[in-house]
Amino acid sequence: MENFFGLEYFIDVHKRVYYIYIISSLVLGMLYLSVNQKEKRVNLSSKLWLHQSARLDYSYFFISNLIKILLIFPIVLSSKTIALSTIMFLTDTFGYTRVNLSYEVILVLFTSILFIISDFTRYFLHRLLHTVPLLWRFHKVHHSAKVLNPLTFYRVHPVENLLFGFRYVLSMGIVSGVFIYLFGSKVDIYDVVGVNIFVFVFSILGSNLRHSHIKLSYPKVLETVLISPYMHQIHHSTKFFNKNFGGTLAIWDYMFNTHKFSKQVKTVKFGLKKEQMGDYDSIIKLLVTPFRMSKIENQ
Amino acid sequence: MMIMKKIVLSALLLVSSLLAEEKVMKSILDDVLLHNVHTASLHAKILFDDLQTKKELSVLKNDFKNLVVSWKKVETFYLAAEFNEDSIDTPRYIDVFHNLKENLSVQIQRVIDSKDNLDIEMYKHSFKTINALEYALYTDGFDDRRYELSKIIVRNIINRLDEINEVYVSDNKKFLSDFKWTNDVIINMLIDSSFKLRDWRVGDIAGYSRKSKGNADNKKAEYFISANSTTAIQSILDTHKQIMDSPTYDFGDMLIENGLKKEVQLIRNEINNSIENLKYLKNEDFENKEVKILYVSLDKLHRSYYSSLVNALEINTKILDADGD
Numbered sequence: 001m002e003n004f005f006g007l008e009y010f011i012d013v014h015k016r017v018y019y020i021y022i023i024s025s026l027v028l029g030m031l032y033l034s035v036n037q038k039e040k041r042v043n044l045s046s047k048l049w050l051h052q053s054a055r056l057d058y059s060y061f062f063i064s065n066l067i068k069i070l071l072i073f074p075i076v077l078s079s080k081t082i083a084l085s086t087i088m089f090l091t092d093t094f095g096y097t098r099v100n101l102s103y104e105v106i107l108v109l110f111t112s113i114l115f116i117i118s119d120f121t122r123y124f125l126h127r128l129l130h131t132v133p134l135l136w137r138f139h140k141v142h143h144s145a146k147v148l149n150p151l152t153f154y155r156v157h158p159v160e161n162l163l164f165g166f167r168y169v170l171s172m173g174i175v176s177g178v179f180i181y182l183f184g185s186k187v188d189i190y191d192v193v194g195v196n197i198f199v200f201v202f203s204i205l206g207s208n209l210r211h212s213h214i215k216l217s218y219p220k221v222l223e224t225v226l227i228s229p230y231m232h233q234i235h236h237s238t239k240f241f242n243k244n245f246g247g248t249l250a251i252w253d254y255m256f257n258t259h260k261f262s263k264q265v266k267t268v269k270f271g272l273k274k275e276q277m278g279d280y281d282s283i284i285k286l287l288v289t290p291f292r293m294s295k296i297e298n299q
Numbered sequence: 300m301m302i303m304k305k306i307v308l309s310a311l312l313l314v315s316s317l318l319a320e321e322k323v324m325k326s327i328l329d330d331v332l333l334h335n336v337h338t339a340s341l342h343a344k345i346l347f348d349d350l351q352t353k354k355e356l357s358v359l360k361n362d363f364k365n366l367v368v369s370w371k372k373v374e375t376f377y378l379a380a381e382f383n384e385d386s387i388d389t390p391r392y393i394d395v396f397h398n399l400k401e402n403l404s405v406q407i408q409r410v411i412d413s414k415d416n417l418d419i420e421m422y423k424h425s426f427k428t429i430n431a432l433e434y435a436l437y438t439d440g441f442d443d444r445r446y447e448l449s450k451i452i453v454r455n456i457i458n459r460l461d462e463i464n465e466v467y468v469s470d471n472k473k474f475l476s477d478f479k480w481t482n483d484v485i486i487n488m489l490i491d492s493s494f495k496l497r498d499w500r501v502g503d504i505a506g507y508s509r510k511s512k513g514n515a516d517n518k519k520a521e522y523f524i525s526a527n528s529t530t531a532i533q534s535i536l537d538t539h540k541q542i543m544d545s546p547t548y549d550f551g552d553m554l555i556e557n558g559l560k561k562e563v564q565l566i567r568n569e570i571n572n573s574i575e576n577l578k579y580l581k582n583e584d585f586e587n588k589e590v591k592i593l594y595v596s597l598d599k600l601h602r603s604y605y606s607s608l609v610n611a612l613e614i615n616t617k618i619l620d621a622d623g624d
Contacts, residue, residue, distance in 0.1 A: 080606075083609045084602070084605055095509070095510075180609065184486070184487040184490060185486040185487050185490075185608055186483055186487070187612060188612070
């Protein structure tokens with residue numbers, strides 16, 4: 001029953017709003033505000049948390065969850081099917097093989113490669129969502145948030161959910177398939193409570209601050225490797241939609257010239273162009289606007 | 300109180316699951332690994348005794364067939380290399396199918412034709428294998444020299460089987476204690492064997508494998524000379540059945556208890572289907588189109604092993620939230 005209300009999101013370690021990640025973000029946010037007292041007023045203001053855009057995020061969170069359960073999950077292929085197809089393709093193409101490495105080496109290789117490939121495909125798809133006009137129509141739903149809060153993460157059109165679902169299933173399935181083909185049953189993943197150790201660590205390090213007004217940035221050197229919460233907020237700003245597409249790692253932005261350091265941007269203003277905002281101010285509009293051809297406008 | 304109950308229940312489940320694993324591994328060691336190597340050794344000794352007493356060729360051929368059956372069981376589920384790395388090459392000293400580039404028949408014929416001492420002539424490992432024995436027994440002119448040559452080969456096979464037995468007896472500690480590792484080597488071995496069965500022993504000969512697509516050739520069959528290839532395939536499938544679908548609690552049952560009921564049922568079905576479909580391999584004729592039915596079921600068996608492995612890995616099928624942004 002809790003599935004239908006999205007409540008399981010808060011107790012599922014695979015979800016961005018898992019309570020441990022929320023608590024860790026809260027702690028980090030409080031620490032940040034204790035040092036940056038000036039920002040306290042904005043961040044604790046009811047105007048921010050009860051802003052029309054925020055209220056839309058809250059209600060959309062429940063509705064989009066229903067859509068995912070009823071329409072999207074049944075469509076997305078299982079990564080197991082992809083893994084099995086990959087194994088059989090490799091066996092039929094290159095013959096049968098087994099590479100003999102220790103459990104420890106395979107564990108480290110599989111866990112890290114899975115994470116790196118997954119993060120890269122996330123970057124790549126996110127960039128496509130911005131650069132392909134047809135896809136941008138759907139991704140605009142996410143960028144239409146005028147204020148940010150952790151649930152803005154779920155302000156995503158179902159078509160985008162579907163695309164990310166396929167991305168996840170393909171990258172996970174192919175990497176797993178290649179590893180099983182090479183190492184057989186010795187393949188295992190290093191996890192914490194069932195989640196890839198890297199995903200867990202980065203989620204606990206304030207992943208929920210990405211969609212917030214806490215301008216937490218990292219030292220410059222670290223920001224060439226990791227996306228800080230403020231770097232993602234820069235991505236949400238009206239001026240820098242085409243920067244910082246990265247999920248966890250910033251190296252992809254750095255390599256493909258879409259990188260923007262926190263220090264380079266002093267102020268950010270979220271949302272779309274003023275004249276477009278009216279097309280995204282209700283649940284129905286969030287779902288329907290991307291399909292209305294006459295409303296296509298590239299920003 | 301409720302929490303206490305849960306803890307006790309979980310502990311009991313864990314203990315019973317460990318006991319079940321221990322029971323299965325002990326059973327695999329005793330009833331499969333050691334049993335099969337003892338049977339092969341026994342068959343080799345019978346053949347040796349019959350060679351020693353110069354029994355007629357038909358008796359020797361029957362002994363050879365029994366040896367093929369029992370040796371295939373040892374080879375199919377050969378874990379000695381996992382028990383002890385030094386044993387990695389032992390099967391190649393008994394059987395060179397798919398492991399020799401030279402033409403063994405020509406070389407063995409040369410040894411037979413030679414007048415030199417056999418102890419000197421039989422200097423190559425490949426000359427002392429079951430494949431060389433097949434040639435000696437099943438080609439024309441079984442004379443005294445072939446008797447002697449066969450004895451050298453069978454003596455080698457007996458010694459190698461003894462070595463395998465010794466490894467199973469002496470180096471089994473890890474197998475009976477590190478169950479994760481044991482599970483892994485068993486599944487890997489079954490996948491390995493199912494691939495070789497599908498491609499090496501049927502697909503390559505019938506022309507269905509990637510390597511030999513369209514080029515069927517009965518001469519490539521494992522025991523083409525003695526016409527024991529079907530027997531060998533049957534024996535390999537029986538070994539899979541021994542591990543996955545035996546009348547007693549087996550490895551398959553253990554996997555079912557670990558949540559892989561659907562996958563194990565599929566594997567069992569495919570083993571039984573493949574055994575059933577052996578009827579399409581009539582008179583060792585792999586070129587017969589009906590062999591495709593057997594090949595397809597062996598392919599399904601191979602896939603079903605991988606499928607159980609993929610499912611056992613619990614690859615997360617959920618659409619991770621770490622998406623969108």
